[in-house]
Amino acid sequence: MTTSTATSTPFVPGTVLVTGATGYIGGLLVPRLLDAGWRVRALTRSAERLRSAEWADRVEIVEGDVTSGSDLRAALSGVDVAYYLVHSMDGGGDLARRDRELAEGFATAAADEGVSRIVYLGGLHPEGADLSVHLASRVEVGQVLLDAPVPAAVLQAAVVLGDGSVSFDMLRHLTERLPAMVAPQWLRNRIQPIAVDDALHYLVGAAGLPAEVNRTFDIGGPEVLTYEEMIQRFAAVNGLHRRLIVGVPVLTPWLASHWVGIITPVAADVAKPLVGSLVHEVVRREQDLDELVGLPAHGLIGFDDAVRRAMRTARPDHVLRDVLTVTAATIASAATGGVATQPDSRWYRSLDLPSWQPPPLAFPLVWTPLYADIAASSVATLSRLEAEGRGDEAAAYRRALWVNLVLNTGWSVVFWRVRRPTLAALEAGVLAVSSADLARRAGAAGGRGRWALVPYAAWTAFAAALSTAIARRNR
Incomplete structure (x- = not known):
């Protein structure tokens, strides 16, 4: 670690407490502090969550809650520097x-x-701006720490570029999943992103600042870009076609955060503070920390290199592929079934139908939203499974979906074209079992849509019962 030039006494690292060690920045900061010679203590509500970390056997893990004064005092006892990453x-x-x-x-x-x-690590922001609730809260937290008796170093960063950073995940998935997008005009505001390695350098260096230092520090990388430029640069680095971005003035931060929540794995509540910060231009106003702790040995990392580093460990994202293939397969199944269906044929009118047979108009009214549900729910399920590294489950779900759509299409052909009610009833039963299995797999994936395929499974079960009744009455 680079020592401060304000003192001639060699700096000797002592003991640090890291809160938020289970989070993205905290988890990466701990090994950096260990490498710099610090003794590290980590405060967590669940010690079990930290035991799987590679550095767990090198730190003192204290179980406690930041809401408890007694837990905090126990964790802070004998500590020289405390990182507040909450x-x-x-x-x-x-x-x-x-x-x-x-x-x-x-x-x-x-x-x-x-x-x-x-x-403390807070958010970079312009002075005097009308900040979002989240960003204003971070600024207030920084001021609370600066006003306290203990000297504080409040570092302020914009977008952090690294695999696992929520702000990077949002940038990545928007770019990868949307070849064309409608975006708010404030995507043209200037932003100074920072590579996660450089952010960690500044955080480690801040622990050794002279005792009299009590202030905020802006940190950022070597480039100032708009968010739109970041999208295009990300696409170029990863071999994607240039994205078509159409600016509109009416997309509010609230609407944009919900849109992000639909398009990306970033939940709307988490996207809200990120989107709120993009409304402002967030650029460093000073570089004082560079002089106090020095620049990284390799120099500050540029945007393109930071993206390349982040993508080395990022899981592949197949959502765009899934959207295209699942949607195309579902449409093909629906279209083929629609072409095969002949409710006005003489053969169908000659059948003895049960009294509880719905009118012909009911079937397109029911099947249209069900097909849309199959496509949307399947894409969401595959996205969730792949984002969580559950690749085997995603592959199994994809196979189950293809089988289900083939059975779905096959019933229409067998019943309406081949005109074999008994065989169609058997296939309808298999389709009902397949649909129930598909709904089970979607439920096991979790997420908000885990029950979305239950109506489809219920309807195919009803269709199997109806098909069986028709077969029995028309032997």
Whole structure:
């Protein structure tokens, strides 16, 4: 670690406490601190969640909650530097009040235990702007720490480029999944992103700042880009065609965050603070931390190199492929079934139908939304399974879907064209079993749409019963 030029006394790392060690930045920061010679203590609500980390046997794990004063004091006892990496990313409750109270409690406990410095990572923002609730809360948390007795270094960053960073995930998936998009005009605001390795360099260096330093520091990479330019650069680095982006003035941050929640794996509540920060131009106003802790040995990493590094460990994203193939297969199944269906044929009118047979008009009214449900739910299920690294389950679901669509199409051909009600009843039964299995697989994948295929399974079960009744009455 680069020592400060403000003192001639060699800096000797002591003990640090890292809160948020189960998070993205915290999990990467711990090994960097260990490599720099610090003794690391990690505070977590669940020690079990940290035991699988590669560095778990090199740190002291303390189980506790940042909402508990006694837990905080126990964790901060004997600590020289405390990293406060706690953020509320959901939209529940009074977010600003909750974050403020947590920061005040942490600062008080740190002062009581004689901590020498607090380091916090907040959001880069323009002075005097009307900030979103989330970004304003982060700014307020930073000010709470600066006003406390313990000296604080409040680092402020914009988009962090790294595999696992939520802001990078949003950029990546928007670019990969949308060859063309309608986007708000504020995607042309300037942003200064930073590679995660450079952000970690600054965070580690901040622990050794002189005792009198108590202030904010802007951190960022060597390039200033618009979000639109970041999308196009990401596409170019990853061999994708240039994206078509049409700007519109009416897409509000609230609407945009929900749109992001639909298109990407980033939930709308998590996307909201990210989208809210893009409304503003977020560019470094000073480079003072560069002088105090020095630049990384390799220099600051440019945008393209940061993206390449992040994508080395990123799981492949097949959502665009899944959207195209699943949609095409579902449409083909629906179209083939529609062409095969002949409700006005003399043969069909000659059949003895049960009294509970729905009128012909009911079938297109039911099947149209069901086909849409199959396509949308299947894409969402495959996306979730692949994003979570459950590739075997995704492959099994995809095979089950193809079988189901073939059976779906086959029934129409066998019943309406081949005119074999008994054989059609047998196939309808197999289709019902296949549909129930598909719904089960979607449910096992989890997520908001885990019950979405239940109506399809229920309808095919009804169709199997109806088909069986027709076969029996027309032997």
